[in-house]
Amino acid sequence: GPGHGHWSYADKDEWQLEFPFCGGQMQSPINIDTNSTIFSRELQPVVLAGYNLDPSEQLSLMNNGHTVVLRLPGSLTIASGYPQEYRAMQLHLHWGSPEGPGSEHTVDGRRYDGEIHMVYYNPSCGSIKEAMKKPGGLAVLAAFLQVGPEDNVHYQPLLEQLHEVQEEGKETTVAGFNIEGLLPANLGRYYRYSGSLTTPPCYQTVNWTVFSQTVLLSKEQISLLETTLQGDDDTDLQNNFRLTQRLHGRKVLASFQ
Numbered sequence: 406g407p408g409h410g411h412w413s414y415a416d417k418d419e420w421q422l423e424f425p426f427c428g429g430q431m432q433s434p435i436n437i438d439t440n441s442t443i444f445s446r447e448l449q450p451v452v453l454a455g456y457n458l459d460p461s462e463q464l465s466l467m468n469n470g471h472t473v474v475l476r477l478p479g480s481l482t483i484a485s486g487y488p489q490e491y492r493a494m495q496l497h498l499h500w501g502s503p504e505g506p507g508s509e510h511t512v513d514g515r516r517y518d519g520e521i522h523m524v525y526y527n528p529s530c531g532s533i534k535e536a537m538k539k540p541g542g543l544a545v546l547a548a549f550l551q552v553g554p555e556d557n558v559h560y561q562p563l564l565e566q567l568h569e570v571q572e573e574g575k576e577t578t579v580a581g582f583n584i585e586g587l588l589p590a591n592l593g594r595y596y597r598y599s600g601s602l603t604t605p606p607c608y609q610t611v612n613w614t615v616f617s618q619t620v621l622l623s624k625e626q627i628s629l630l631e632t633t634l635q636g637d638d639d640t641d642l643q644n645n646f647r648l649t650q651r652l653h654g655r656k657v658l659a660s661f662q
């Protein structure tokens with residue numbers, strides 16, 4: 406609850422008492438109504454640079470009580486798809502439970518099993534702390550996770566370490582791997598809109614990209630994500646998604662017709 410700066414997905418209606426931006430008019434996530442999106446030929450395919458990390462590189466993986474976060478080197482950049490330069494900060498996941506799906510964005514009212522967020526900052530906005538408070542200071546590449554017929558080998562380096570960070574606050578390291586493999590193959594078909602962090606402090610400074618093509622993981626991999634981690638006071642870390650927010654007149658662009 407409000408007052409001591411700590412928040413949970415259980416009291417998401419009270420976030421705005423403590424974090425005023427959470428009650429703003431440019432909040433995320435949103436439902437993407439595919440009949441209302443506007444095609445924009447300016448939206449070029451997203452091109453990523455520097456993502457095939459050498460196994461000698463050690464990345465921090467941490468359970469921060471709200472999600473599992475993989476810290477990313479700033480050498481990972483978005484080379485195209487945005488007019489500004491963006492450098493990677495971290496990636497994290499959102500998921501549901503064995504009882505139901507847990508993506509943050511929805512498409513035509515459909516919630517997917519999970520969602521990956523790769524978070525970037527615009528270095529011309531200064532430090533990360535300054536960038537996250539400036540419009541366009543942050544960019545998030547989002548992709549939906551969906552149950553498919555077989556294991557997704559690209560997710561194994563992450564998922565096989567989850568048991569090492571089962572408790573809140575636990576941290577481990579993951580050897581460098583091909584981070585781009587965590588995203589869909591087709592980075593040319595996406596939705597773009599201006600929104601916010603989906604967690605307090607809900608800064609309205611995020612340039613969102615939501616890929617149309619989903620990422621397929623096996624049922625066992627999705628189940629591992631849903632049943633391994635613990636949040637506060639040893640409760641299962643599940644359903645770590647915020648409900649969709651009103652557009653308040655915002656337009657959602659599409660890179661495809």
Ligand SMILES: NS(=O)(=O)c1c(F)c(F)c(SCCc2ccc(C(=O)O)cc2)c(F)c1NC1CCCCCCC1
Nearest residue numbers: 469471472474494495497522524537545601602603604
């Ligand atoms: N979907 S999202 O991108 O808004 C998002 C979430 F939904 C998230 F739930 C999270 S995790 C909750 C926020 C948090 C808590 C602890 C720590 C820490 O101990 O270092 C850090 C962050 C989370 F970390 C993020 N992304 C973060 C937002 C907080 C800080 C801004 C820069 C990194 C992006």
Ligand SMILES: [Zn+2]
Nearest residue numbers: 497499522603
């Ligand atoms: Zn997120």
